Amino acid sequence: MKEPSLKKMTAAEKTEAKWAWAFIAPTMIGLIVLNFYPAVNTVWQSFFKSDPFGRGGKFVWFDNYKTVLAASETWQSLWNTIKYAIIEVPFGVVIALILAVFLNKKLKGTSAFRTIFFLPMVCAPAAVAMVWKWLYNQQFGLLNNVFHTNIAWISDPKIAWISVGVIGVWSVIGYNMVLFISGLQEIPGDYYEAAAIDGATGIRQFFHITVPLLSPTTFFIVQTRLIGALTIFDLMFMVMDKTNIALKSVQSIVYVFYTYAFTQNNKGYGATVVIVLVAFIMIVTFFMQKLEKKMVFYN
């Protein structure tokens, strides 16, 4: 089919087309200026040894890539990021799902609970991190005081990554839960009635009706949270001091990008680190799409 060219359009169609462009222009311009241009520019810069202010610089082909891929720091931080995602995504999804199922029932005070669980989402991430930082504090922290322990929650490399992951889980539960609740409300009540008549218990109903019928929502949440978790930065940055001994085994790959691009003003190297992350996210997304065809149930 041939696209109607501007010349063959009637006057009315032309006016309509103009208005259409006018209406999408704000979004288009926003996307181009704030997303597309920076993305292309990042790829461009990754081939440069740029000056400290990200202007010009020397074209160095794949030198940045060679250094980034050869640096153990890159792989360590990528692994740290994956570890974070392994905590945040599954726990964030499962806990949110269970809460959603309970809060979807007609019980007293559900809206109050929904609000409470959603609250972390409303708080500024930096504020959340600051509060948790002090909860975890070894000397004065609430956790150690309540449990009468003396654990270095965020300074012991063995457990610091879990502590940071827990904050992540806590902050996303509310958001995931709201998505799950809206997904749950799409499932027709007839299925549950029929299952109840056939004598299925609540647990069976959950696994045989709720879980499969909710899979599109679950998939959407997993997909978006996975990308969110892989680009995590603010938690580590806010919770851990620069001189924290556990930093190297917790810092995410975006943290490494920040260090190079903004602390050391090596924009080209920073851009390369980000491209490596983008490549990794693309691979993950590719497999997620494969998985979608097998696991997700669209009725």
Add this chain to the structure above:
Amino acid sequence: MKRIALLVMLMLALTVSAAFAETLTVNIWDNNQRAGIQQICDEWSATSGIDVKVDVIDWDNYWTLLSAGASGGTLPDVFWMHSNTAQMYMDYDLLLDLTDYVAADDAINLDDYYQGIVDLYTRDSDGKVFALPKDHDTIALLWNKAIFDQYGVEYPTDNWTWEDMYEAAKQITEKSEGNVYGMAMNTSNNQDGWYNLIYDYGGNVVSDTHDSTAIDSEGAKAGMEMMRKLLTVGAPQTVVAETGTENLFKSAKTAMISQGSWMINNFYTAENHEDYFWALLPYADVNGNGQADDGERWSCYNGLGWAAAFNTANPDAAYSLISWLCAKEQQIKQAELGVTMAGMPGVSEAFANAFPGMDISAFLAAEDFNLYMRPYTKMTTVWEDPIQQAGGFLDAWQNPEDPAIMEKACDNAAAIIRDAIAQGY
């Protein structure tokens, strides 16, 4: 259509008038100094008729914003420069060249200021001046009298060696059974901490010519060995990194910390400030004659610079403000208001009286001994952070019992600094 055209013209007119409005934007990073700086700027406004808006942006974001502004050409008119980054901004011509202005200005004579600070803001390659010295700072020892009283330990004196500090810290840590730490210092307390030991024992972090390091020299290693001893009776590094030395001190968990003069107001306004006292930073009695001789007591000093954007809309006004802020009269005023000590020697006495009830003369007394400029290279942050982290001195801070690790850390730090210098940083 006509209406739209009218609207566009109106907006244009507004933008243009905003650009020509007589206002200078000033960016600084220290909220403690805002009120005083604003007051001095307002006095300038009264004579010049140009308004000054002082914005405070915290240290980390300050540099992110400034470098973004430099890339995008939207720098504030007048702002602070620091030794960590000044070389970089000067090399890329992002600061207004003040050379001709200074030459024509009767109120400013560069010989009046601390030479290290003048050198810092003068470009090596062509001798152009890009910022004027705003202030200088020194380091002193801060101690909590209540803790010394409680454990019956003798107070710090101005004749203390680092060994004396070690003994006192040891007593406090032991007598309190670890409840209170004798001292606390993090790897990030460089300028206001362990750098000074390196110089006391004859080493350096970066040479005066900013192109080599002696952080692995015998003297530096002796200094860091003393540091290691102090750490064995101080707060563990994990505690320091999580809580911060200032918080540990303010919550009476540590008896002694070393601090820079820019922090005075922070402790002066603290809850238990009547317990807080300042002493001269201890010295290293290298020749063992029981007194601080030349070269045995060093304090780091650093000076901020007032700089203007290379593309400021109003360079004459920007320089006029900088000249005002750095002229002798306002430098004295700055000290009187307790903002900071002056960028020129001999006019800071007023600063000592700016904090009634707290004796801060130790910061001024430090100047009678040796001062060294805060170590810097072209891009200091490239090596400054790594030597504080794992692979640098953090390893030694984690294991203060083992002298070999500290010695290794000195070698590692030297390698990191040399590598950065070799790469042109």
